[in-house]
Amino acid sequence: MSVLQIHAHPSRTTVWILSWFLFATGIVSYFSVSRDRHRENPDDRVMPTLRQMGQGFVDAALKPADDEAAANASQQSLVARVRNGMLWKDTMATGRRFLISMALLFPAVLLGLHMGMFPYVGSFFQRFVLFFDKIVALSLLPILFIAFGIDELAKVMLIVVGVAPTIILDAFNLTRSVPKEQIVKGFTLGAADFSITYRIVLKQIWPRVLNSIRLNLKSVMLFLFAGEMIASTDGLAYRIALLRRHMGMDTIIPYVLWVALLLFLVDFGMRTLNRKLHPWFQEA
Amino acid sequence: MTPVATAQTLLDEKTEPVSIAPALICIQDVLVEYGQPGKPPKRILNGVSLDIQPGEFISIVGQTGCGKSTLLRLVLAEEMPTRGQVLVEGSPRRQPDRRCGYVPQKYSLFPDRTVLENITFGLEVTEVGVFGGFSPARRKLRREFQSEAIGYLRRMGLRESDASKYPHQLSGGMQQRVAIAQALIMRPKILLMDEAFSALDPGTRSGMQRLIKDLWRETGTTILFVTHNPREAVILATRVIALGRTGGDDEGANIVLDLSVPDTNDELKIASFIQRVEQTTFPGSGAESDEVTGAPEA
Numbered sequence: 001m002s003v004l005q006i007h008a009h010p011s012r013t014t015v016w017i018l019s020w021f022l023f024a025t026g027i028v029s030y031f032s033v034s035r036d037r038h039r040e041n042p043d044d045r046v047m048p049t050l051r052q053m054g055q056g057f058v059d060a061a062l063k064p065a066d067d068e069a070a071a072n073a074s075q076q077s078l079v080a081r082v083r084n085g086m087l088w089k090d091t092m093a094t095g096r097r098f099l100i101s102m103a104l105l106f107p108a109v110l111l112g113l114h115m116g117m118f119p120y121v122g123s124f125f126q127r128f129v130l131f132f133d134k135i136v137a138l139s140l141l142p143i144l145f146i147a148f149g150i151d152e153l154a155k156v157m158l159i160v161v162g163v164a165p166t167i168i169l170d171a172f173n174l175t176r177s178v179p180k181e182q183i184v185k186g187f188t189l190g191a192a193d194f195s196i197t198y199r200i201v202l203k204q205i206w207p208r209v210l211n212s213i214r215l216n217l218k219s220v221m222l223f224l225f226a227g228e229m230i231a232s233t234d235g236l237a238y239r240i241a242l243l244r245r246h247m248g249m250d251t252i253i254p255y256v257l258w259v260a261l262l263l264f265l266v267d268f269g270m271r272t273l274n275r276k277l278h279p280w281f282q283e284a
Numbered sequence: 285m286t287p288v289a290t291a292q293t294l295l296d297e298k299t300e301p302v303s304i305a306p307a308l309i310c311i312q313d314v315l316v317e318y319g320q321p322g323k324p325p326k327r328i329l330n331g332v333s334l335d336i337q338p339g340e341f342i343s344i345v346g347q348t349g350c351g352k353s354t355l356l357r358l359v360l361a362e363e364m365p366t367r368g369q370v371l372v373e374g375s376p377r378r379q380p381d382r383r384c385g386y387v388p389q390k391y392s393l394f395p396d397r398t399v400l401e402n403i404t405f406g407l408e409v410t411e412v413g414v415f416g417g418f419s420p421a422r423r424k425l426r427r428e429f430q431s432e433a434i435g436y437l438r439r440m441g442l443r444e445s446d447a448s449k450y451p452h453q454l455s456g457g458m459q460q461r462v463a464i465a466q467a468l469i470m471r472p473k474i475l476l477m478d479e480a481f482s483a484l485d486p487g488t489r490s491g492m493q494r495l496i497k498d499l500w501r502e503t504g505t506t507i508l509f510v511t512h513n514p515r516e517a518v519i520l521a522t523r524v525i526a527l528g529r530t531g532g533d534d535e536g537a538n539i540v541l542d543l544s545v546p547d548t549n550d551e552l553k554i555a556s557f558i559q560r561v562e563q564t565t566f567p568g569s570g571a572e573s574d575e576v577t578g579a580p581e582a
Binding site: 179180181182184185186187188189190191195199200203204278279280281282 | 362379381382384385386388390391392394396397405406409450451452466470472
């Protein structure tokens, strides 16, 4: 068989077909099973048909999220209805928490940078951050809820506690991996300590830091969803958890795909931005 | 340690009425050991003393691992000696500064800056400050820097169209040319080159040798040039310092040869110097024939 060969050269068409094969299989088998189930029981809620899911998604997008909006829903334009809809409000709520957490990761990068550059700062923080990195953030959830209450702060703190140590250590290691020559060169060109830290080292590691944040997006979302599912009154994960009680698979599945799409777009956006902003950056 | 050494210097000045120019770099009985806890320290340099006068072109040769680069890092003040001291213009230093330009073998340019930005970096960071410059005066200053940098770029034999390229788009030789321009634009008293041409192919290398020798004549900068190639050492420098181990492996290296090289075109004479350096640096083995480089046209 020539399939399992390191030096195999599949044609472009083959590559294309192969790469979509599992998608096609998954979709086809889902809908064939779904069709069978619906033939036996037209009220089946476990595997909704495409039309049910479409209806669920449209309902989620257009159905007003609260009673106040529901009162004057009839005379509103489509845009206004979408903006008052469940999906939009949930996405905004989750997006807000996501952005706040991302903004809080920026100081983590700076801390890692300073730990890597200045030996005193490094020896002050390194052991503690390493220890913190090993704590399972989700196990801290009850403590966070007790300490910060069950509102926004606790959820954002969960994300920060869960992801910040990784980011700090990543930034630290990236800082340390900048060749010594670059720092010495900076000194010989008359730069002072902070010029070297920000204008040489930070600038150089920045694309890699963005990359590492991008790779940690999944952890961010994981902690965000955990927080929302347990204690929240809005947000995408809150909705999914709520719909589970009603077996609302016709909305849950579109929601899951919607979250995946959003995450993909953020990831793609960050990657593109990184490439555009740093044309000099050579992926190792 | 320091008072003793200072006293020694004073004593030297008193006992020698013949006034010689003060040494630009003064390396006094330097010993360098690298220690890891729990292991006996590894001695790299042992009792090295060296005075370097302004305007000298010194090459430091020696086998791999004999402390050539360590000696350079001492002058750079990137490293501190375990014993003894290194004085530049009469004073010890705690970290590298503007007096020394530095051209290493690798990572010599900032990868995130264009060629022009690389060359102007030193001027900008010393004149404009951390928060950049957006005022008209600053912009004017920046334009002056750029035109100065373009001048250096031309002098190094690069085209103006290269100015907006990033280092990874340049060949190794071009990168080193930019690195030299980047260092020289700061007008350093001393230019330290650590195997700066060792990664280049022979043709490019001899071109670079010619360039650095010409630049040395023009600027009068003191140059310390570390190389493991005896031929390169002799054809470039006015003075060749060879490092080698005289004792056992743990004793550390010292200067085994301090040779003044006349500026000559005489191939035979140059060849005899090269042979001498080779014999002291690589005793027992034959000449290093893997690197053949052309002599600079004097």
